[in-house]
Amino acid sequence: xxxxxxxxxxxxxxxxxxxxxxxxxxxxxxxxxxxxxxxxxxxxxxxxxxxxxxxxxxxxxxxxxxxxxxxxxxxxxxxxxxxxxxxxxxxxxxxxxxxxxxxxxxxxxxxxxxxxxxxxxxxxxxxxxxxxxxxxxxxxxxxxxxxxxxxxxxxxxxxxxxxxxxxxxxxxxxxxxxxxxxxxxxxxxxxxxxxxxxxxxxxxxxxxxxxxxxxxxxxxxxxxxxxxxxxxxxxxxxxxxxxxxxxxxxxxxx
Numbered sequence: 001x002x003x004x005x006x007x008x009x010x011x012x013x014x015x016x017x018x019x020x021x022x023x024x025x026x027x028x029x030x031x032x033x034x035x036x037x038x039x040x041x042x043x044x045x046x047x048x049x050x051x052x053x054x055x056x057x058x059x060x061x062x063x064x065x066x067x068x069x070x071x072x073x074x075x076x077x078x079x080x081x082x083x084x085x086x087x088x089x090x091x092x093x094x095x096x097x098x099x100x101x102x103x104x105x106x107x108x109x110x111x112x113x114x115x116x117x118x119x120x121x122x123x124x125x126x127x128x129x130x131x132x133x134x135x136x137x138x139x140x141x142x143x144x145x146x147x148x149x150x151x152x153x154x155x156x157x158x159x160x161x162x163x164x165x166x167x168x169x170x171x172x173x174x175x176x177x178x179x180x181x182x183x184x185x186x187x188x189x190x191x192x193x194x195x196x197x198x199x200x201x202x203x204x205x206x207x208x209x210x211x212x213x214x215x216x217x218x219x220x221x222x223x224x225x226x227x228x229x230x231x232x233x234x235x236x237x238x239x240x241x242x243x244x245x246x247x248x249x250x251x252x253x254x
Contacts, residue, residue: 001020001021001066001068001145001146001147001148001197001202002017002018002019002020002052002065002066002144002145003017003018003020003142003143003144003145003157003185003195004016004017004018004063004065004113004142004143004144005017005140005141005142005143005161005180005184005185006115006120006140006141006142007139007140007176007180008138008139008140009171009173009176010173011213011214012173012211012212012213013115013210013211013212013213014173014176014177014180014209014210014211014212015061015063015115015208015209015210015212016177016180016181016184016185016207016208016209016210017052017053017063017207017208017209018185018195018196018204018206018207019043019052019053019204019205019206019207019208020146020197020202020203020204020205021202021203021205022201022202023201023202023203025045025046025047025205026046026047026205026224027043027044027045027046027205027206027223027224028043028044028045028046029044030042030043030044030219030221030242030244031043031044031051031084032244033084035088038056038057038058038088038089038090039056039057039246040054040055040056040057040084040087040088041054041055041056041087041219041244041246042054042055042083042084042087043206043208043221045078045080048078048080048081049078049080049081050078050079050080050081050082050083050084051064051080051083051084052064052065052080052083053083053208053210054083054084054087055087055210055212055217055219055246056087056088056089056090056246057217057246057247058090058091058116059116059117059212059217060086060087060089060090060091060092060095060114060115060116061114061115061116061210061212062082062083062086062087062095062112062113062114062115063083063112063113063115064079064080064082064083064110064111064112064113065110065111065112065143065144065145066079066108066109066110066145066147067108067109067110067111067124067125067126067145068145068146068147068150069109069145069150069151070109070126070127071109071127072108072109072127073108073127076106076107076108077106077107078107079107079108079110082099082102082107082110082112085098086098086099086114091116091117092114092115092116092117092119092121095114095116096114096121099112099114099123100132104125104130105127107125108127109125109126109127110124110125111123111124111125111143111145112124112125113143115212119134120134120135121133121134121135122134122135140165142157142158142161144157144158144195146193146197148192148193148199149193152193153192153193156190156193156194157193157194157195160184160187160189160194160195161184164180164183164184167183173211173213174211177209177211177220178236178237181207181209181236182236185207185209186207186227186230186236188231196227196230198231203227204227205224205227206221206222206223206224206226206227207221207222207226207227208220208221208222209221209222216245217245217246218243218244218245218246219242219243219244219245220241220242220243221241221242221243221244222239222240222241223240223242225240226239226240226241227239
């Protein structure tokens with residue numbers, strides 16, 4: 001149960017992701033790790049020790065959503081192990097090579113997105129067959145998952161996102177980040193189906209928002225405490241967040 005959006009503003013990429021999870025499944029501190037000389041960062045799922053989102057200092061990002069529309073099986077390995085593994089690669093081609101070598105049958109169905117160097121790759125695994133697609137770099141899109149009335153919930157979220165795209169937008173990327181956060185990812189017009197969801201046993205647990213540009217690779221992480229403050233009426237600009245910024249590589253051109 002997650003929602004991922006991408007906006008392109010000139011050469012800037014803005015990737016925002018809600019994590020929806022059981023109320024008793026909590027997150028740990030942001031992890032900042034090093035593999036060789038490469039630094040990478042991801043939020044931690046305390047139960048399975050994996051992640052659903054992350055990025056590295058070379059500007060590669062990975063995001064994983066469960067596919068509840070496909071059959072789920074017991075005793076599978078955690079899908080969240082894939083994200084930290086892929087972030088250890090400095091370029092997207094190496095990450096794709098390792099991903100293609102994975103025995104996907106050990107995981108329950110998922111959608112996995114990789115972003116880097118103006119490339120977007122989407123791997124969809126339904127439990128039986130893998131579908132690989134290099135996206136044509138649209139300026140904006142949304143992808144969501146839900147275990148509750150899947151078709152109706154996803155249709156509601158997609159329709160709301162399309163309606164938001166037709167509204168006036170901020171020109172500066174930082175202002176656009178605040179705008180999509182408030183209007184889409186913190187929206188609770190329908191708590192059962194909204195991107196920011198609240199149900200009896202599950203709710204939106206956290207939000208990751210990543211800005212990738214020529215001069216900055218910065219993650220804004222809003223944890224469960226922050227999202228609960230939003231539910232109490234605290235404005236998005238006042239919400240506590242953790243910032244992680246990797247300095248740009250002078251040899252790299254996003």
